[in-house]
Amino acid sequence: xxxxxxxxxxxxxxxxxxxxxxxxxxxxxxxxxxxxxxxxxxxxxxxxxxxxxxxxxxxxxxxxxxxxxxxxxxxxxxxxxxxxxxxxxxxxxxxxxxxxxxxxxxxxxxxxxxxxxxxxxxxxxxxxxxxxxxxxxxxxxxxxxxxxxxxxxxxxxxxxxxxxxxxxxxxxxxxxxxxxxxxxxxxxxxxxxxxxxxxxxxxxxxxxxxxxxxxxxxxxxxxxxxxxxxxxxxxxxxxxxxxxxxxxxxxxxxxxxxxxxxxxxxxxxxxxxxxxxxxxxxxxxxxxxxxxxxxxxxxxxxxxxxxxxxxxxxxxxxxxxxxxxxxxxxxxxxxxxxxxxxxxxxxxxxxxxxxxxxxxxxxxxxxxxxxxxxxxxxxxxxxxxxxxxxxxxxxxxxxxxxxxxxxxxx
Amino acid sequence: xxxxxxxxxxxxxxxxxxxxxxxxxxxxxxxxxxxxxxxxxxxxxxxxxxxxxxxxxxxxxxxxxxxxxxxxxxxxxxxxxxxxxxxxxxxxxxxxxxxxxxxxxxxxxxxxxxxxxxxxxxxxxxxxxxxxxxxxxxxxxxxxxxxxxxxxxxxxxxxxxxxxxxxxxxxxxxxxxxxxxxxxxxxxxxxxxxxxxxxxxxxxxxxxxxxxxxxxxxxxxxxxxxxxxxxxxxxxxxxxxxxxxxxxxxxxxxxxxxxxxxxxxxxxxxxxxxxxxxxxxxxxxxxxxxxxxxxxxxxxxxxxxxxxxxxxxxxxxxxxxxxxxxxxxxxxxxxxxxxxxxxxxxxxxxxxxxxxxxxxxxxxxxxxxxxxxxxxxxxxxxxxxxxxxxxxxxxxxxxxxxxxxxxxxx
Numbered sequence: 001x002x003x004x005x006x007x008x009x010x011x012x013x014x015x016x017x018x019x020x021x022x023x024x025x026x027x028x029x030x031x032x033x034x035x036x037x038x039x040x041x042x043x044x045x046x047x048x049x050x051x052x053x054x055x056x057x058x059x060x061x062x063x064x065x066x067x068x069x070x071x072x073x074x075x076x077x078x079x080x081x082x083x084x085x086x087x088x089x090x091x092x093x094x095x096x097x098x099x100x101x102x103x104x105x106x107x108x109x110x111x112x113x114x115x116x117x118x119x120x121x122x123x124x125x126x127x128x129x130x131x132x133x134x135x136x137x138x139x140x141x142x143x144x145x146x147x148x149x150x151x152x153x154x155x156x157x158x159x160x161x162x163x164x165x166x167x168x169x170x171x172x173x174x175x176x177x178x179x180x181x182x183x184x185x186x187x188x189x190x191x192x193x194x195x196x197x198x199x200x201x202x203x204x205x206x207x208x209x210x211x212x213x214x215x216x217x218x219x220x221x222x223x224x225x226x227x228x229x230x231x232x233x234x235x236x237x238x239x240x241x242x243x244x245x246x247x248x249x250x251x252x253x254x255x256x257x258x259x260x261x262x263x264x265x266x267x268x269x270x271x272x273x274x275x276x277x278x279x280x281x282x283x284x285x286x287x288x289x290x291x292x293x294x295x296x297x298x299x300x301x302x303x304x305x306x307x308x309x310x311x312x313x314x315x316x317x318x319x320x321x322x323x324x325x326x327x328x329x330x331x332x333x334x335x336x337x338x339x340x341x342x343x344x345x346x347x348x349x350x351x352x353x354x355x356x357x358x359x360x361x362x363x364x365x366x367x368x369x370x371x372x373x374x375x376x377x378x379x380x381x382x383x384x385x386x387x388x389x390x391x392x393x394x395x396x397x398x399x400x401x402x403x404x405x406x407x408x409x410x
Numbered sequence: 411x412x413x414x415x416x417x418x419x420x421x422x423x424x425x426x427x428x429x430x431x432x433x434x435x436x437x438x439x440x441x442x443x444x445x446x447x448x449x450x451x452x453x454x455x456x457x458x459x460x461x462x463x464x465x466x467x468x469x470x471x472x473x474x475x476x477x478x479x480x481x482x483x484x485x486x487x488x489x490x491x492x493x494x495x496x497x498x499x500x501x502x503x504x505x506x507x508x509x510x511x512x513x514x515x516x517x518x519x520x521x522x523x524x525x526x527x528x529x530x531x532x533x534x535x536x537x538x539x540x541x542x543x544x545x546x547x548x549x550x551x552x553x554x555x556x557x558x559x560x561x562x563x564x565x566x567x568x569x570x571x572x573x574x575x576x577x578x579x580x581x582x583x584x585x586x587x588x589x590x591x592x593x594x595x596x597x598x599x600x601x602x603x604x605x606x607x608x609x610x611x612x613x614x615x616x617x618x619x620x621x622x623x624x625x626x627x628x629x630x631x632x633x634x635x636x637x638x639x640x641x642x643x644x645x646x647x648x649x650x651x652x653x654x655x656x657x658x659x660x661x662x663x664x665x666x667x668x669x670x671x672x673x674x675x676x677x678x679x680x681x682x683x684x685x686x687x688x689x690x691x692x693x694x695x696x697x698x699x700x701x702x703x704x705x706x707x708x709x710x711x712x713x714x715x716x717x718x719x720x721x722x723x724x725x726x727x728x729x730x731x732x733x734x735x736x737x738x739x740x741x742x743x744x745x746x747x748x749x750x751x752x753x754x755x756x757x758x759x760x761x762x763x764x765x766x767x768x769x770x771x772x773x774x775x776x777x778x779x780x781x782x783x784x785x786x787x788x789x790x791x792x793x794x795x796x797x798x799x800x801x802x803x804x805x806x807x808x809x810x811x812x813x814x815x816x817x818x819x820x
Contacts, residue, residue, distance in 0.1 A: 018485070018521075018538050052629030066785070068619060075428070075672040111428075113672030115619070115716065128428050128671065156783050163788070171814055172633060173787040176626030176717045180619075180784065209478060209525070209590075216586030219462030223582060261538065262485040262523030306525065307586045335745060373566050374590065375476075377583040378573070404581055 012293075013272040016261050016281065024281035024288060026388065027316065027352040033278055033292055034317050037299040038324030041190040041251060048178045051170045053225065054188035055327040060164045064182035065154035069117040073151040077109040077131055077138055078122035081146040092132075092139040109138045118150060125149030157181050167327065189327035193229035194221045195250035199241055199257035199267050200234060200305050212307040212374065213256035220314050224333065226252070226322040241270035245295045251325050253298055254318050257305025260289040267302050271295060283351040283388060287313040307374040312354045334382065334402035339364045345393040347386035356380030357401060364401055380404065422703075423682040426671050426691065434691035434698060436798065437726065437762040443688055443702055444727050447709040448734030451600040451661060458588045461580045463635065464598035465737040470574045473592035475564035479527040483561040487519040487541055487548055488532035491556040502542075502549040519548045528560060535559030567591050577737065599737035603639035604631045605660035609651055609667035609677050610644060610715050622717040622784065623666035630724050634743065636662070636732045651680035655705045661735050663708055664728050667715025670699040677712050681705060693761040693798060697723040717784040722764045744792065744812035749774045755803040757796035766790030767811060774811055790814065 014022070043057030072078060079095055083106075087093040093107075100110035104121035112118065112125060123146045130142040157163065163181060164174060170188075178186065198214050214231055221228055229251075232244040245253055258267040259280075268280045268291050275295035280302070282290045286309035291302035299321055303313045315332065324330045342363035347353035356376040357364040364384065368376030377383070382403040386392060393399055424432070453467030482488060489505060493516075497503040503517075510520035514531035522528065522535060533556045540552040567573065573591060574584060580598075588596065608624050624641055631638060639661075642654040655663055668677040669690075678690045678701050685705035690712070692700045696719035701712035709731055713723045725742065734740045752773035757763035766786040767774040774794065778786030787793070792813040796802060803809055 018543075020538055049625045049628060052625075052632065064620075066783075075670055075675075111673055113674065114670060128430055133428075156785050163785075169815070170629075171788070172626050172629035173721050173784055173814075175629045176622040176721065177784045177788045179625045180622040180717060182620055184620075210474075210592055210594075212586040212590040215459045215462075215589045216582050218459060219580075219582035219585045222462065260485055260524060263521055264523065265485075307590060311583050311586065373476075374583055374587045375566050375573075378581070378587045404583075405579070 012277045013269055013280065016268075016289075017263055017265055018261065020261050021281040021288065024283040024351075025279045026283050030279055030282045030284075030290075030292065030317055031320065034299075034321045035324065035330065037292075037294065038321045038330070040327045041192055041325050043187040044190045045185050046188050047185055048175055048183055051178065051186055051188060052172055052175045054170050054191075056164055056166045056168045056170065057187040057189050057327070058166050059162050060178060060183055060186050062157045062159050062161045062163055062181035062183070064157075064180075065159045066157035066177075066180050067115070067151050067153060067155065070153050071118060071151050072112040072114050072116050072125045072149060074125055074127055074149045075113050076111075076125045076127045076149060077140075078104070078112045078118050078125050079109040079140075079144075080104065080122060081124040081144050081148070083107055084124075084126070084140055084143045087140045087143050089141050092141050095138040095140055097133070097136060097138050109140075123147065123150065169328070191225055191227045192251040192322050192325040193249065194226040194322060195229045195232065195244070195247075195253045196221075197232045197241065197244040197253060197255040198234055199255055200236065213303070213305060213310045216307065216311060216374075217254060217256060217303075217314060217318075220311075220319060221322060224319050224322045225326050225328065238266040238270045238273075241267055242274050245271060245300055246274050248296070250298060252318070252321055253295065253300040254303055254314070255300060256303045256310050259291060259302045259304050265289070267291075271300055271302060275300070282313075284312065284316065285348060285351045285353045287316070287354075288351065290317065292317065308377060311374060311377055316354070332402055334404065337382075337401050337403055338398055339401050341365070341393045341395055341397045341399055344395060345384060345386065345397075345399075347390055347392040349391050350388055352388050353386040353392075355384050355386060357382060357384050359401075364399065422687045423679055423690065426678075426699075427673055427675055428671065430671050431691040431698065434693040434761075435689045436693050440689055440692045440694075440700075440702065440727055441730065444709075444731045445734065445740065447702075447704065448731045448740070450737045451602055451735050453597040454600045455595050456598050457595055458585055458593055461588065461596055461598060462582055462585045464580050464601075466574055466576045466578045466580065467597040467599050467737070468576050469572050470588060470593055470596050472567045472569050472571045472573050474567075474590075475569045476567035476587075476590050477525070477561050477563060477565065479563050481561050481563075482522040482524050482526050482528060482535045482559060484535055484537055484559045485523050486521075486535045486537045486559060487550075488514070488522045488528050488535050489519040489550075490514065490532060491534040491554050491558070493517055494534075494536070494550055494553040497550045497553050499551050502551050505548040505550055507543070507546055507548050519550075533557065533560065579738070601635055601637045602661045602732050602735040603659065604636040604732060605639045605642065605654070605657075605663045606631075607642045607651065607654040607663060607665040608644055609665055610646070623713070623715060623720045626717065626721060626784075627664060627666060627713075627724060627728075630721075630729060631732060634729050634732045635736050635738065648676040648680045648683075651677055652684050655681060655710055656684045658706070660708060662728070662731055663705065663710040664713055664724070665710060666713045666720050669701055669712045669714050675699070677701075681710055681712060685710070692723075694722065694726065695758060695761045695763045697726070697764075698761065700727065702727065718787060721784060721787055726764070742812055744814065747792075747811050747813055748808055749811050751775070751803045751805055751807045751809055754805060755794060755796065755809075757800055757802040759801050760798055762798050763796040763802075765794050765796060767792060767794050769811075774809065
């Protein structure tokens, strides 16, 4: 099949090569497609020691009481409160000292540490300050109330209580509490397996261009808690892209490169021939040649090869899909800060613009332009999205800034 | 050596077992000790594909120009701008079509894709809309200016330029830019190797208590980009703690448990005998029995075994130490949100209190109490620190809340 002939299959592929896009899907439509094709992955079992950062697939119940028995909540001497009645500074009462392993004898005491079980028969723990050891005898200088210094079995957590709901991202303290409560294994959402297919370089290129998209996408996928299923590097022809997209094993496939209007931009054709090309061309800048579709039921996102456009389309579409499949909040993961525009932010009417910005004295100004490429996203503190109907933001406008890092002092 | 005899060595150890603490170091003094003993680890070389999230140990310079050659920044036909003078809708000029691999012949054009090098002799790229292919001839309908559609070599980045400064945490887009600029390897701060020593359980305990501190500390260390060097589980006696603390291989050692006033709370003695116990007892609640010192020059933090106290002392001291050694900002890593107190937050004068809080209608209220233990930190949205001089915060007070998760809608 020659390059210039119409594709003979390519369901829904509309020719753009050497022509340009006649229309593009809105960012909203592309987002809706992502949302419709990102169902949460199945659950898998992990040990509590590996659970931090994972998303619970089912609620988790306590298996043990916490504390698991009536226990000392302070260091001191366990004894019977009733036997301390009448004790005072001028009237020490005398107790024998025995091991905490044995049931408590009459007028006996046993040394316990916080967290230890009370010996059978004890109902209180006397702090050290209220007693003195005299040889093998404990002198008690204060009456104590039943239950003082004691934490009742199950007070913090009763066995069977639901500790965490499904959807919770397990925090470090959660892992600790689950371990306390006797939970050894739990069900979490399987991490999405993401395949990266780097399409290109352009075949008649003499000068080697290092691949930027592979390392960048790997880092982004890792940030979004995806697993890199495989990286297929530098596939050049339509058939090779087709094979890379058709192979089983991934929950999401990202193809970077060969999405545009050049003669060899065959990634959309490869997808259309393998499965279904649902969208090609999105009203987004940069990233207008991005696309999406399905191959054997697996969502495939076509990201432009130009690194800044690849980055922006990952952020708006691929990250959202991966977070959805991973059971996480689909929204952009960046912290957001409201700020005032200091220097005009220019945009094009009819497309959503992603504009890297930096803070100057608490206000924001644009960094570089679409033409300065990925370097502008590197120099920026974050980015602003300019809705399609607007031609930009004038100085003084209030905007939401998606931050690349926690803002200084926030 | 019997339990009740005075320690025969234990430099700087002051007896607290079965007595209680007579005084405690301030949180400020403990923080200052951490800051004085957390020097940044040495650098190591990593590949750019493994660099995301790491801290740069040295500035990074571009090795290549970006773009590496004069290149098309749009898809279209490369040609000589001078030869298009006079072209118009009613006056198409005719160009031959040749390969972009060869130097451009007179009145010739070559199909190029965005990112491709221009053929020798070409100085502009004509977009498809301004031309039509007619057999082997290109009809040109518009004059184009020199440089239009062209991105000059080095425009985004000139070789030798410093791209990123030392101390930068490498972002996904940074990894992409570094790869573009021909950087294959770079120097980053070595991740701190952290040993976890779980001291306990109390020896005369019949009922097994699962270890909560190990899984929780592992998750916290991972959050702070430390490496778990080893987990020494459930060492029971002073000699075993000494051996676990003295073994080489770690940059930081965390001992969880056996720090308090019980008869077998020998972790401070073990540290004093191995090296130097600088602080034992900190005016913090929970966590008052924490300590810190050095073993063979390695900072050792003694964290209480009670899980909530272990958690809080990790947050205030251990995390700070690990972040410092890893070359990261030492401050608490949590996002901070200002909020109004809805229900009184109670504290003790003279100690810093860490109080878990939750949001209710945008205001905060305390969750549980010190007695409810780790479960309160699990149920909380974040925490508030109450300075030592205060006895709490009254309703209506403004407080800084350290968030466990990105706040909803922020």
